Amino acid sequence: MQIGLIGLQNSGKTTLYNTLSGNDGSQNSSQTIVRVPDKRLDELTKLFNPKKQVNAILEVIDIPGLQVSDNGKVKITSDFLTKVKNNDLLLHIVRDFTNESVPHPEGKVNSINDISFIDTEFLLTDLGFVESRLEKLEKELQKNKLDKLVREKPLFERFKEILENEKPLRDLVLDEAEEKLISGYQLLTIKPMIIGVNFSDDAKDEIDSKITKIRENFPYHSENTIAFMAQFEYELSQLSDEDSSVFMEDMGIKESALSRILESSYKLLGLQSFFTVGEDECRAWTIKKGYTAQQSAGVIHSDFFNKFIRAEVVHYDDYMKYGSFAKCKEAGVWRLEGKEYIVKDGDILNIRHS
Ligand SMILES: Nc1nc2c(ncn2[C@@H]2O[C@H](COP(=O)(O)OP(=O)(O)O)[C@@H](O)[C@H]2O)c(=O)[nH]1
Ligand SMILES: [Mg+2]
Structure with missing residues (x-):
C-alpha cells in the first residue's frame, strides 16, 4: 500500500x-x-x-x-x-x-x-x-x-x-x-x-x-x-x-x-491481514476483505494461485488458545478449505499446491 x-x-x-x-x-x-x-x-x-x-x-x-x-x-x-x-x-x-x-x-x-x-x-x-x-x-x-x-x-x-x-x-x-x-x-x-x-x-x-x-x-x-x-x-x-x-x-x-x-x-481501503508461519519466516500479508483462499494464495506467489489445491487454516485466536497445530486439530479448529473459502482477518494459512 x-x-x-x-x-x-x-x-x-x-x-x-x-x-x-x-x-x-x-x-x-x-x-x-x-x-x-x-x-x-x-x-x-x-x-x-x-x-x-x-x-x-x-x-x-x-x-x-x-x-x-x-x-x-x-x-x-x-x-x-x-x-x-x-x-x-x-x-x-x-x-x-x-x-x-x-x-x-x-x-x-x-x-x-x-x-x-x-x-x-x-x-x-x-x-x-x-x-x-x-x-x-x-x-x-x-x-x-x-x-x-x-x-x-x-x-x-x-x-x-x-x-x-x-x-x-x-x-x-x-x-x-x-x-x-x-x-x-x-x-x-x-x-x-x-x-x-x-x-x-x-x-x-x-x-x-x-x-x-x-x-x-x-x-x-x-x-x-x-x-x-x-x-x-x-x-x-x-x-x-x-x-x-x-x-x-x-x-x-x-x-x-x-x-x-x-x-x-x-x-477505508477494506484491507485485512493474514499470516504465514514456519521455521524460516513468520510473515504478515495484506489483502482485500472478501479475498478467497485462492486469491490470497496468489498474493504470496502467482504459482500458488495457479496450482492451488487447498488451504490449511487456523485462526490466530485459536492458535493462541491451543498453542500448537496438533492441539488445534484435536480441538477441531484446524481446517482444510477449498479455493472459494473467504479468508478472515487473522487467519494463519498454509497453502497446499501442486
Ligand atoms: N508547533 C508545531 N510546529 C510544527 C508542527 N508540525 C510542523 N511544525 C513546524 O512547521 C514547519 C513546517 O513543517 P513541515 O513539516 O516542513 O511542513 P510541510 O511544508 O507541510 O512539509 C516546521 O518548522 C515544523 O517544525 C506541529 O505539530 N506543531
Ligand atoms: Mg515539506
Whole structure:
C-alpha cells in the first residue's frame, strides 16, 4: 500500500514523513518504506522462533507542491498530478497548530477553511479535466466509434454530474471494467482520502471538540478524519523506545500517528491481514476483505494461485488458545478449505499446491 502525504505548505507533511521514516531530517528523501507494526505477528514470531519476521510494508511519499499563488488559488502542477496518481490513498495533512515563526500560506490557521479550500481546488481541477475530456470524446466519436471511447463517454458524463453537484468522485462505485477504462487518467477526487489534522501539543485538550466540529462540517470525510501531533511525535521518534513510551503516556496518547493512519487506511481501503508461519519466516500479508483462499494464495506467489489445491487454516485466536497445530486439530479448529473459502482477518494459512 502506498500513501501520499499532501497539503498546503507548512502543514507538517515533512515533519510527519520524518516521523514515519525515522529520518532525523538530515536526509532529503521523499519516499520511504515503513514496517507495519503488528502485535499478532510479534506473538507468532515468539512461538515459532523463525529465522526472520517479515512485516507488511507501507510506502509513504512526501508530495510537496500545493502552493497558493497570488490569485489565491492552488497551483496544481502536472508533477503533482503524476506523484499523486500512483498512491492508493492520499493523506491530507491539515494544519491546526499555531506557531508564530511558521507562516501559513493563507495568513491564518483555520483547519476547516483549509479542508474546504483543497477539496474545492481538487474538485475544480477534476471538473476542468472531465469537461475537456468530454469535448475531445465528442470530436473523436464523430470520426470513429471506437469501443473504448463509446464506453468512456457515459462514464465521464456521470463524473461531470457528480462534480457539478460539488461531490468528490471517490464515493462512486465502479466495476472492474470501468476502473480499467479510467486508470490512465489523473483524477484527484477519485483517490480515497484521509484528513489528518495536525495539532500542537499544547492544544491537546481541544482536539476532541475540534475533530467533532470538522466531522460535522465535512460529513463525507467524517469517518476518515484523524488527529495527531506531528511535531511532538517527531520529537518522540528521536528518543529511545522506552523514553518515548513514557512521554506518550504522560501526554495521554494511546496510539501513535502511524497506528492511527494504518487503522483508518485499512478500514477505508477494506484491507485485512493474514499470516504465514514456519521455521524460516513468520510473515504478515495484506489483502482485500472478501479475498478467497485462492486469491490470497496468489498474493504470496502467482504459482500458488495457479496450482492451488487447498488451504490449511487456523485462526490466530485459536492458535493462541491451543498453542500448537496438533492441539488445534484435536480441538477441531484446524481446517482444510477449498479455493472459494473467504479468508478472515487473522487467519494463519498454509497453502497446499501442486
Ligand atoms: N508547533 C508545531 N510546529 C510544527 C508542527 N508540525 C510542523 N511544525 C513546524 O512547521 C514547519 C513546517 O513543517 P513541515 O513539516 O516542513 O511542513 P510541510 O511544508 O507541510 O512539509 C516546521 O518548522 C515544523 O517544525 C506541529 O505539530 N506543531
Ligand atoms: Mg515539506
